[in-house]
Amino acid sequence: xxxxxxxxxxxxxxxxxxxxxxxxxxxxxxRGERVxxxxxxxxxxxxxxxxxxxxxxxxxxxxxxxxxxITRKGVDLRKVRAKTGFVFQxxxxxxxxxxxxxxxxxxxxxxxxxxxxxxxxxHQVLREVGLEGxxxxxxxxxxxxxxxxxxxxxxxxxxxxxFFLDEPTSALDPExxxxxxxxxxxxxxxxxxxxxxxxxxxxxxxxxxRIVFMENGVVVEEGDPHKVLYNPExxxxxxxxxxxxxxxxxxxxxxxx
Amino acid sequence: xxxxDFLVAYLPFIAQGSTVTLQLTLFSFALGFVTAMPLVAANLxxxxxxxxxxxxxxxxxxxxxxxxxxxLIYFGLPSIGIKFDAMTASILALGLxxxxxxxxxxxxxxxxxxxxxxxxxxSLGFTKLQTFRYVVMPQAVRxxxxxxxxxxxxxxxxxxxxxxxxxxxxxxxxxxxxAYTFRAFEAYLAAxxxxxxxxxxxxxxxxxxxxxxxxxxxxxx
Ligand SMILES: Nc1ncnc2c1ncn2[C@@H]1O[C@H](COP(=O)(O)OP(=O)(O)OP(=O)(O)O)[C@@H](O)[C@H]1O
Ligand SMILES: [Mg+2]
Numbered sequence: 001x002x003x004x005x006x007x008x009x010x011x012x013x014x015x016x017x018x019x020x021x022x023x024x025x026x027x028x029x030x031r032g033e034r035v036x037x038x039x040x041x042x043x044x045x046x047x048x049x050x051x052x053x054x055x056x057x058x059x060x061x062x063x064x065x066x067x068x069x070i071t072r073k074g075v076d077l078r079k080v081r082a083k084t085g086f087v088f089q090x091x092x093x094x095x096x097x098x099x100x101x102x103x104x105x106x107x108x109x110x111x112x113x114x115x116x117x118x119x120x121x122x123h124q125v126l127r128e129v130g131l132e133g134x135x136x137x138x139x140x141x142x143x144x145x146x147x148x149x150x151x152x153x154x155x156x157x158x159x160x161x162x163f164f165l166d167e168p169t170s171a172l173d174p175e176x177x178x179x180x181x182x183x184x185x186x187x188x189x190x191x192x193x194x195x196x197x198x199x200x201x202x203x204x205x206x207x208x209x210r211i212v213f214m215e216n217g218v219v220v221e222e223g224d225p226h227k228v229l230y231n232p233e234x235x236x237x238x239x240x241x242x243x244x245x246x247x248x249x250x251x252x253x254x255x256x257x
Numbered sequence: 258x259x260x261x262d263f264l265v266a267y268l269p270f271i272a273q274g275s276t277v278t279l280q281l282t283l284f285s286f287a288l289g290f291v292t293a294m295p296l297v298a299a300n301l302x303x304x305x306x307x308x309x310x311x312x313x314x315x316x317x318x319x320x321x322x323x324x325x326x327x328x329l330i331y332f333g334l335p336s337i338g339i340k341f342d343a344m345t346a347s348i349l350a351l352g353l354x355x356x357x358x359x360x361x362x363x364x365x366x367x368x369x370x371x372x373x374x375x376x377x378x379x380s381l382g383f384t385k386l387q388t389f390r391y392v393v394m395p396q397a398v399r400x401x402x403x404x405x406x407x408x409x410x411x412x413x414x415x416x417x418x419x420x421x422x423x424x425x426x427x428x429x430x431x432x433x434x435x436a437y438t439f440r441a442f443e444a445y446l447a448a449x450x451x452x453x454x455x456x457x458x459x460x461x462x463x464x465x466x467x468x469x470x471x472x473x474x475x476x477x478x
Contacts, residue, residue, distance in 0.1 A: 096395045
């Protein structure tokens with residue numbers, strides 16, 4: 001039933017200028033479902049997320065977003081972007097705008113919301129991510145964790161139907177990860193669909209309805225979080241999880257993944 | 258009359274040319290700015306023909322003398338029926354010339370904006386134009402500010418060429434004084450002093466603006 005799915009990606013092949021990264025990936029996300037994607041560096045996780053919102057154009061395959069095929073010719077990209085929210089590893093806030101303006105401007109110029117309504121919404125989403133009182137600060141005056149929460153708020157304010165998060169905490173110090181993960185858990189409980197790339201195992205276990213393990217541009221294994229995290233079928237998945245757990249034990253400060 | 262007395266006597270007369278010099282500079286800088294915008298947009302985001310056109314413009318303008326460009330506009334265009342007064346011709350020549358340099362300044366400033374900024378704007382649904390207007394330009398202007406000030410100061414100095422087609426600015430006034438007093442050295446020394454003061458004033462003022470417009474938390478420029 002296509003209608004049950006907010007996102008269906010079928011047999012996606014994609015890459016960059018002759019360099020193939022995704023080699024036939026199929027991934028489906030139900031409405032309200034939270035899917036976590038894991039996999040070694042370079043396996044194509046970021047490319048997968050970018051392809052889902054056409055920030056990277058697939059070479060072949062089919063993508064259906066909210067019941068509408070977006071891989072056909074002449075698709076309205078703005079409609080795609082209106083339904084999707086994207087949070088990047090490096091926050092990507094606009095450094096020359098205040099926090100408030102970062103959240104208000106996209107609503108005003110993309111969704112054509114009145115400025116007044118947009119400001120109201122901005123306050124609401126900032127409250128949601130636990131960041132009141134920083135409205136007039138500039139992004140670079142905030143901690144990494146705060147910046148990432150502003151990025152989350154900015155995406156939330158656009159009221160997307162599905163949220164894409166690409167390693168939202170991996171650029172953060174361990175003590176700052178927690179605040180962002182808590183925020184995301186809270187948002188997850190509100191029932192918005194999410195496709196999240198993360199290597200935070202505890203978070204994945206708490207939040208995910210399903211875990212997808214990718215390697216070398218294909219899905220190697222997917223299924224129930226407990227099953228994939230504690231009793232994976234494939235040796236590669238097992239190895240990968242072992243390496244993450246080892247790294248976590250060996251270097252609790254490590255934040256580069 | 259010693260050099261000092263000469264300066265006291267004639268410097269004020271020559272300095273009065275500053276108004277015209279600054280008019281020339283301001284108008285041509287502004288013309289350069291508004292012309293540079295479509296040039297940069299075409300160069301970076303345009304379709305191939307627009308890109309080629311923009312690049313050719315920059316190459317040709319930078320590869321020919323400003324004086325020749327001025328003569329083309331003032332003496333050349335009337336032969337095909339387009340006639341400008343000396344002031345307009347000077348502003349056009351200086352401005353269209355500056356456009357090429359400002360386009361280059363902005364192009365490299367925009368190149369300095371991380372790819373992630375474009376991705377963020379795109380992911381939020383900004384059109385290319387909105388990205389340019391709200392994300393790229395405000396950051397590019399700040400990055401480009403030192404080079405733009407440099408360009409402005411260059412224009413102050415280059416506007417001296419307008420004296421050749423009869424604009425009575427600083428250099429032209431120095432010409433008059435030199436012809437009248439037969440003391441060319443002192444006359445042009447006075448002009449040099451005035452140019453230097455102007456340039457210094459604007460460079461210094463720019464540092465103030467830079468500090469004012471600095472993005473809080475931003476490292477460096
Ligand atoms: N913009 C780009 N241009 C060219 N090649 C790219 C680009 N982005 C990624 N790649 C390449 O595509 C491959 C997959 O990259 P991708 O970022 O999707 O992997 P990833 O699974 O997200 O890795 P990581 O865990 O390091 O973030 C890599 O070989 C990478 O070098
Ligand atoms: Mg990645």
